Structures are given as C-alpha cells and as structure tokens.
Amino acid sequence: MPELLDLDHLSHAEKDALIRALFQRLEAAERRIAELEARLAEPGKTPDNSSLPPSKGQKPNRPEKAMRGPANSPPEAGSNRHLRPIEFAT
Numbered sequence: 667m668p669e670l671l672d673l674d675h676l677s678h679a680e681k682d683a684l685i686r687a688l689f690q691r692l693e694a695a696e697r698r699i700a701e702l703e704a705r706l707a708e709p710g711k712t713p714d715n716s717s718l719p720p721s722k723g724q725k726p727n728r729p730e731k732a733m734r735g736p737a738n739s740p741p742e743a744g745s746n747r748h749l750r751p752i753e754f755a756t
Contacts, residue, residue, distance in 0.1 A: 713720045
C-alpha cells in the first residue's frame with residue numbers, strides 16, 4: 667500500500683484534482699471487480715463448451731464398485747501355509 671501523501675502543502679485546486687483522479691481509479695477498479703464477478707458466475711468449462719477432451723468431463727453418477735483384491739478381502743480357508751512351530755535350542 668502506498669504511503670499517504672502530506673496534503674498540507676497542496677492548494678485546494680491540487681487537492682480537488684487529486685480527489686478526481688482517485689475517484690477515476692476507484693471507478694475503474696469497481697468496473698474490473700464487476701467484470702471478474704461476472705466471469706465467476708459463468709458456467710465452468712466442460713468438454714461440450716470448450717476444447718477439453720471428453721475424458722476430463724464429469725463422470726456420470728455410478729454406484730461405487732466393491733473393493734477387490736487380496737488387500738481388501740480376508741484370506742480363504744486353506745490358502746495360507748502353516749508355519750512350523752518354533753524350536754528352541756537346548
């Protein structure tokens with residue numbers, strides 16, 4: 667943020683010119699904010715309205731698949747090797 671000016675040495679005409687310039691900057695900033703807010707309100711990009719490939723589009727709602735594989739299921743009976751009992755040296 668710029669440092670505030672010492673306005674004591676300015677004449678009334680210079681202060682009026684400064685106020686007008688600041689109002690112009692404020693109006694420009696408000697227009698820019700309105701443009702950006704309007705862009706935010708627009709729908710997002712989809713493969714239908716842009717050059718995005720179809721694989722990047724939203725997927726239809728599908729039921730989730732059950733987790734499969736050895737990490738997600740208990741072992742079947744008899745599928746594991748039996749360990750030998752530990753023999754202690756005497």
